[in-house]
Amino acid sequence: MKKSFLIVAASLFTCFTAGTVFAQTQDTVHKTTTTTTTTTTTTPALDVATILTANPDYSTAATAVKTAGLDVTLKGVGPYTVFAPNNVAFSKLPAGDLDNLMKDPTKLATLLKGHVVTGHYTKAEIIKALTAGKGKATLTTLDGQVLTLSVSPNKTLQLTNAAGRSAEVVLYDMVGTNGVVNGINGVLK
Known part of the structure:
Protein backbone atom coordinates (compact mmCIF):
# COMPACT_ATOMS: atom_id res chain seq x y z
CA MET A 1 0.00 0.00 0.00
CA THR A 42 -12.36 33.82 -19.95
CA THR A 43 -15.58 31.91 -19.60
CA PRO A 44 -17.78 33.63 -17.04
CA ALA A 45 -18.25 31.66 -13.85
CA LEU A 46 -21.73 30.26 -13.30
CA ASP A 47 -23.99 30.33 -10.27
CA VAL A 48 -25.57 27.06 -9.10
CA ALA A 49 -28.90 27.75 -10.86
CA THR A 50 -27.11 28.31 -14.17
CA ILE A 51 -24.97 25.19 -13.67
CA LEU A 52 -28.18 23.14 -13.67
CA THR A 53 -29.32 24.83 -16.88
CA ALA A 54 -25.93 24.25 -18.54
CA ASN A 55 -25.88 20.49 -17.88
CA PRO A 56 -28.29 18.52 -20.11
CA ASP A 57 -28.45 15.64 -17.60
CA TYR A 58 -30.08 18.04 -15.11
CA SER A 59 -32.51 19.84 -17.43
CA THR A 60 -35.57 18.59 -15.54
CA ALA A 61 -34.14 19.92 -12.27
CA ALA A 62 -33.35 23.24 -13.96
CA THR A 63 -36.91 23.52 -15.28
CA ALA A 64 -38.32 22.61 -11.87
CA VAL A 65 -36.13 25.21 -10.12
CA LYS A 66 -37.31 27.89 -12.53
CA THR A 67 -40.98 26.83 -12.28
CA ALA A 68 -40.82 26.92 -8.48
CA GLY A 69 -39.21 30.37 -8.52
CA LEU A 70 -36.21 28.99 -6.65
CA ASP A 71 -33.83 30.18 -9.37
CA VAL A 72 -33.84 33.67 -7.85
CA THR A 73 -32.57 32.25 -4.54
CA LEU A 74 -30.00 30.00 -6.22
CA LYS A 75 -28.58 32.95 -8.16
CA GLY A 76 -28.06 34.80 -4.85
CA VAL A 77 -24.95 35.15 -2.76
CA GLY A 78 -25.07 31.73 -1.07
CA PRO A 79 -23.13 29.63 -0.57
CA TYR A 80 -25.54 26.84 -1.46
CA THR A 81 -25.07 23.16 -2.04
CA VAL A 82 -27.69 21.65 -4.32
CA PHE A 83 -28.19 17.89 -4.30
CA ALA A 84 -29.86 17.84 -7.71
CA PRO A 85 -31.77 14.83 -9.00
CA ASN A 86 -30.72 13.98 -12.53
CA ASN A 87 -33.23 13.45 -15.36
CA VAL A 88 -33.28 9.69 -14.76
CA ALA A 89 -34.23 10.28 -11.11
CA PHE A 90 -37.21 12.42 -12.14
CA SER A 91 -38.27 9.78 -14.68
CA LYS A 92 -38.54 7.23 -11.84
CA LEU A 93 -41.33 9.21 -10.14
CA PRO A 94 -44.76 7.60 -10.35
CA ALA A 95 -46.75 8.51 -13.47
CA GLY A 96 -48.21 11.99 -13.25
CA ASP A 97 -46.25 13.09 -10.14
CA LEU A 98 -43.85 15.36 -11.99
CA ASP A 99 -46.66 16.94 -14.03
CA ASN A 100 -48.67 17.57 -10.86
CA LEU A 101 -45.66 19.12 -9.14
CA MET A 102 -44.94 21.38 -12.11
CA LYS A 103 -48.54 22.65 -11.91
CA ASP A 104 -48.14 23.54 -8.22
CA PRO A 105 -45.09 25.83 -7.82
CA THR A 106 -45.54 26.09 -4.03
CA LYS A 107 -45.47 22.32 -3.52
CA LEU A 108 -42.63 22.03 -6.04
CA ALA A 109 -40.60 24.70 -4.19
CA THR A 110 -41.05 22.82 -0.90
CA LEU A 111 -39.82 19.60 -2.52
CA LEU A 112 -36.81 21.31 -4.12
CA LYS A 113 -35.81 23.15 -0.93
CA GLY A 114 -35.36 19.68 0.59
CA HIS A 115 -32.49 19.20 -1.87
CA VAL A 116 -30.64 22.44 -1.03
CA VAL A 117 -28.52 23.28 2.01
CA THR A 118 -26.78 26.47 2.99
CA GLY A 119 -23.02 26.01 2.82
CA HIS A 120 -20.37 24.81 0.39
CA TYR A 121 -20.05 21.00 0.36
CA THR A 122 -17.72 19.54 -2.24
CA LYS A 123 -16.77 15.88 -2.12
CA ALA A 124 -13.71 16.68 0.01
CA GLU A 125 -15.79 18.74 2.46
CA ILE A 126 -18.41 15.98 2.70
CA ILE A 127 -15.68 13.43 3.46
CA LYS A 128 -14.39 15.70 6.25
CA ALA A 129 -17.90 15.99 7.70
CA LEU A 130 -18.41 12.21 7.53
CA THR A 131 -15.03 11.60 9.15
CA ALA A 132 -15.80 14.05 11.97
CA GLY A 133 -19.22 12.42 12.45
CA LYS A 134 -17.81 8.87 12.42
CA GLY A 135 -19.62 7.94 9.21
CA LYS A 136 -22.66 10.22 9.50
CA ALA A 137 -23.29 13.91 9.03
CA THR A 138 -26.43 16.00 9.13
CA LEU A 139 -27.21 19.14 7.20
CA THR A 140 -30.23 21.41 7.40
CA THR A 141 -32.10 22.05 4.15
CA LEU A 142 -33.56 25.38 3.07
CA ASP A 143 -36.97 24.23 4.32
CA GLY A 144 -35.54 23.45 7.78
CA GLN A 145 -35.52 19.67 7.44
CA VAL A 146 -32.62 17.40 8.37
CA LEU A 147 -30.70 15.70 5.58
CA THR A 148 -28.54 12.82 6.81
CA LEU A 149 -25.39 11.88 4.91
CA SER A 150 -23.87 8.43 5.26
CA VAL A 151 -21.93 5.84 3.30
CA SER A 152 -24.23 3.31 1.61
CA PRO A 153 -23.56 -0.44 1.49
CA ASN A 154 -22.37 0.22 -2.10
CA LYS A 155 -19.67 2.55 -0.68
CA THR A 156 -21.33 5.63 -2.17
CA LEU A 157 -22.59 8.75 -0.44
CA GLN A 158 -26.21 8.31 0.54
CA LEU A 159 -28.60 11.11 1.47
CA THR A 160 -31.68 10.42 3.56
CA ASN A 161 -34.35 13.02 4.27
CA ALA A 162 -36.60 13.29 7.34
CA ALA A 163 -39.27 11.17 5.60
CA GLY A 164 -36.76 8.33 5.16
CA ARG A 165 -36.36 8.72 1.39
CA SER A 166 -32.83 8.06 0.13
CA ALA A 167 -30.71 8.78 -2.92
CA GLU A 168 -27.05 8.35 -3.77
CA VAL A 169 -24.66 10.98 -5.08
CA VAL A 170 -23.65 10.11 -8.64
CA LEU A 171 -21.82 13.30 -9.63
CA TYR A 172 -19.72 15.59 -7.44
CA ASP A 173 -18.36 19.09 -7.53
CA MET A 174 -20.04 21.13 -10.21
CA VAL A 175 -18.64 24.23 -8.53
CA GLY A 176 -20.17 27.64 -9.14
CA THR A 177 -19.62 31.17 -7.98
CA ASN A 178 -22.08 30.79 -5.12
CA GLY A 179 -21.85 27.13 -4.21
CA VAL A 180 -21.73 23.63 -5.58
CA VAL A 181 -24.08 21.18 -7.29
CA ASN A 182 -23.82 17.45 -6.57
CA GLY A 183 -25.97 15.15 -8.69
CA ILE A 184 -28.13 12.44 -7.12
CA ASN A 185 -29.99 9.43 -8.51
CA GLY A 186 -33.31 9.92 -6.74
CA VAL A 187 -35.87 12.54 -5.82
CA LEU A 188 -36.13 13.03 -2.05
CA LYS A 189 -39.91 13.24 -2.02
Whole structure:
Protein backbone atom coordinates (compact mmCIF):
# COMPACT_ATOMS: atom_id res chain seq x y z
CA MET A 1 0.00 0.00 0.00
CA LYS A 2 2.78 2.43 0.97
CA LYS A 3 4.74 1.47 -2.13
CA SER A 4 1.71 2.21 -4.36
CA PHE A 5 1.23 5.55 -2.64
CA LEU A 6 4.87 6.45 -3.17
CA ILE A 7 4.69 5.51 -6.85
CA VAL A 8 1.56 7.64 -7.34
CA ALA A 9 3.12 10.55 -5.43
CA ALA A 10 6.33 10.32 -7.46
CA SER A 11 4.34 10.19 -10.72
CA LEU A 12 2.31 13.26 -9.76
CA PHE A 13 5.48 15.14 -8.75
CA THR A 14 7.12 14.25 -12.07
CA CYS A 15 4.06 15.38 -14.06
CA PHE A 16 3.83 18.61 -12.09
CA THR A 17 7.52 19.34 -12.46
CA ALA A 18 7.50 18.58 -16.17
CA GLY A 19 4.44 20.78 -16.66
CA THR A 20 6.06 23.62 -14.75
CA VAL A 21 9.29 23.35 -16.73
CA PHE A 22 7.31 23.22 -19.98
CA ALA A 23 5.25 26.24 -18.94
CA GLN A 24 8.38 28.16 -17.98
CA THR A 25 10.00 27.31 -21.30
CA GLN A 26 6.92 28.47 -23.18
CA ASP A 27 6.71 31.70 -21.18
CA THR A 28 10.38 32.49 -21.86
CA VAL A 29 10.03 31.86 -25.57
CA HIS A 30 6.77 33.81 -25.68
CA LYS A 31 8.24 36.80 -23.85
CA THR A 32 11.35 37.02 -26.03
CA THR A 33 9.67 36.52 -29.40
CA THR A 34 6.38 38.39 -28.98
CA THR A 35 5.96 42.09 -28.50
CA THR A 36 2.21 42.36 -29.10
CA THR A 37 -0.42 42.51 -26.39
CA THR A 38 -2.96 39.68 -26.29
CA THR A 39 -6.35 39.67 -24.62
CA THR A 40 -7.46 36.50 -22.88
CA THR A 41 -11.16 35.74 -22.97
CA THR A 42 -12.36 33.82 -19.95
CA THR A 43 -15.58 31.91 -19.60
CA PRO A 44 -17.78 33.63 -17.04
CA ALA A 45 -18.25 31.66 -13.85
CA LEU A 46 -21.73 30.26 -13.30
CA ASP A 47 -23.99 30.33 -10.27
CA VAL A 48 -25.57 27.06 -9.10
CA ALA A 49 -28.90 27.75 -10.86
CA THR A 50 -27.11 28.31 -14.17
CA ILE A 51 -24.97 25.19 -13.67
CA LEU A 52 -28.18 23.14 -13.67
CA THR A 53 -29.32 24.83 -16.88
CA ALA A 54 -25.93 24.25 -18.54
CA ASN A 55 -25.88 20.49 -17.88
CA PRO A 56 -28.29 18.52 -20.11
CA ASP A 57 -28.45 15.64 -17.60
CA TYR A 58 -30.08 18.04 -15.11
CA SER A 59 -32.51 19.84 -17.43
CA THR A 60 -35.57 18.59 -15.54
CA ALA A 61 -34.14 19.92 -12.27
CA ALA A 62 -33.35 23.24 -13.96
CA THR A 63 -36.91 23.52 -15.28
CA ALA A 64 -38.32 22.61 -11.87
CA VAL A 65 -36.13 25.21 -10.12
CA LYS A 66 -37.31 27.89 -12.53
CA THR A 67 -40.98 26.83 -12.28
CA ALA A 68 -40.82 26.92 -8.48
CA GLY A 69 -39.21 30.37 -8.52
CA LEU A 70 -36.21 28.99 -6.65
CA ASP A 71 -33.83 30.18 -9.37
CA VAL A 72 -33.84 33.67 -7.85
CA THR A 73 -32.57 32.25 -4.54
CA LEU A 74 -30.00 30.00 -6.22
CA LYS A 75 -28.58 32.95 -8.16
CA GLY A 76 -28.06 34.80 -4.85
CA VAL A 77 -24.95 35.15 -2.76
CA GLY A 78 -25.07 31.73 -1.07
CA PRO A 79 -23.13 29.63 -0.57
CA TYR A 80 -25.54 26.84 -1.46
CA THR A 81 -25.07 23.16 -2.04
CA VAL A 82 -27.69 21.65 -4.32
CA PHE A 83 -28.19 17.89 -4.30
CA ALA A 84 -29.86 17.84 -7.71
CA PRO A 85 -31.77 14.83 -9.00
CA ASN A 86 -30.72 13.98 -12.53
CA ASN A 87 -33.23 13.45 -15.36
CA VAL A 88 -33.28 9.69 -14.76
CA ALA A 89 -34.23 10.28 -11.11
CA PHE A 90 -37.21 12.42 -12.14
CA SER A 91 -38.27 9.78 -14.68
CA LYS A 92 -38.54 7.23 -11.84
CA LEU A 93 -41.33 9.21 -10.14
CA PRO A 94 -44.76 7.60 -10.35
CA ALA A 95 -46.75 8.51 -13.47
CA GLY A 96 -48.21 11.99 -13.25
CA ASP A 97 -46.25 13.09 -10.14
CA LEU A 98 -43.85 15.36 -11.99
CA ASP A 99 -46.66 16.94 -14.03
CA ASN A 100 -48.67 17.57 -10.86
CA LEU A 101 -45.66 19.12 -9.14
CA MET A 102 -44.94 21.38 -12.11
CA LYS A 103 -48.54 22.65 -11.91
CA ASP A 104 -48.14 23.54 -8.22
CA PRO A 105 -45.09 25.83 -7.82
CA THR A 106 -45.54 26.09 -4.03
CA LYS A 107 -45.47 22.32 -3.52
CA LEU A 108 -42.63 22.03 -6.04
CA ALA A 109 -40.60 24.70 -4.19
CA THR A 110 -41.05 22.82 -0.90
CA LEU A 111 -39.82 19.60 -2.52
CA LEU A 112 -36.81 21.31 -4.12
CA LYS A 113 -35.81 23.15 -0.93
CA GLY A 114 -35.36 19.68 0.59
CA HIS A 115 -32.49 19.20 -1.87
CA VAL A 116 -30.64 22.44 -1.03
CA VAL A 117 -28.52 23.28 2.01
CA THR A 118 -26.78 26.47 2.99
CA GLY A 119 -23.02 26.01 2.82
CA HIS A 120 -20.37 24.81 0.39
CA TYR A 121 -20.05 21.00 0.36
CA THR A 122 -17.72 19.54 -2.24
CA LYS A 123 -16.77 15.88 -2.12
CA ALA A 124 -13.71 16.68 0.01
CA GLU A 125 -15.79 18.74 2.46
CA ILE A 126 -18.41 15.98 2.70
CA ILE A 127 -15.68 13.43 3.46
CA LYS A 128 -14.39 15.70 6.25
CA ALA A 129 -17.90 15.99 7.70
CA LEU A 130 -18.41 12.21 7.53
CA THR A 131 -15.03 11.60 9.15
CA ALA A 132 -15.80 14.05 11.97
CA GLY A 133 -19.22 12.42 12.45
CA LYS A 134 -17.81 8.87 12.42
CA GLY A 135 -19.62 7.94 9.21
CA LYS A 136 -22.66 10.22 9.50
CA ALA A 137 -23.29 13.91 9.03
CA THR A 138 -26.43 16.00 9.13
CA LEU A 139 -27.21 19.14 7.20
CA THR A 140 -30.23 21.41 7.40
CA THR A 141 -32.10 22.05 4.15
CA LEU A 142 -33.56 25.38 3.07
CA ASP A 143 -36.97 24.23 4.32
CA GLY A 144 -35.54 23.45 7.78
CA GLN A 145 -35.52 19.67 7.44
CA VAL A 146 -32.62 17.40 8.37
CA LEU A 147 -30.70 15.70 5.58
CA THR A 148 -28.54 12.82 6.81
CA LEU A 149 -25.39 11.88 4.91
CA SER A 150 -23.87 8.43 5.26
CA VAL A 151 -21.93 5.84 3.30
CA SER A 152 -24.23 3.31 1.61
CA PRO A 153 -23.56 -0.44 1.49
CA ASN A 154 -22.37 0.22 -2.10
CA LYS A 155 -19.67 2.55 -0.68
CA THR A 156 -21.33 5.63 -2.17
CA LEU A 157 -22.59 8.75 -0.44
CA GLN A 158 -26.21 8.31 0.54
CA LEU A 159 -28.60 11.11 1.47
CA THR A 160 -31.68 10.42 3.56
CA ASN A 161 -34.35 13.02 4.27
CA ALA A 162 -36.60 13.29 7.34
CA ALA A 163 -39.27 11.17 5.60
CA GLY A 164 -36.76 8.33 5.16
CA ARG A 165 -36.36 8.72 1.39
CA SER A 166 -32.83 8.06 0.13
CA ALA A 167 -30.71 8.78 -2.92
CA GLU A 168 -27.05 8.35 -3.77
CA VAL A 169 -24.66 10.98 -5.08
CA VAL A 170 -23.65 10.11 -8.64
CA LEU A 171 -21.82 13.30 -9.63
CA TYR A 172 -19.72 15.59 -7.44
CA ASP A 173 -18.36 19.09 -7.53
CA MET A 174 -20.04 21.13 -10.21
CA VAL A 175 -18.64 24.23 -8.53
CA GLY A 176 -20.17 27.64 -9.14
CA THR A 177 -19.62 31.17 -7.98
CA ASN A 178 -22.08 30.79 -5.12
CA GLY A 179 -21.85 27.13 -4.21
CA VAL A 180 -21.73 23.63 -5.58
CA VAL A 181 -24.08 21.18 -7.29
CA ASN A 182 -23.82 17.45 -6.57
CA GLY A 183 -25.97 15.15 -8.69
CA ILE A 184 -28.13 12.44 -7.12
CA ASN A 185 -29.99 9.43 -8.51
CA GLY A 186 -33.31 9.92 -6.74
CA VAL A 187 -35.87 12.54 -5.82
CA LEU A 188 -36.13 13.03 -2.05
CA LYS A 189 -39.91 13.24 -2.02
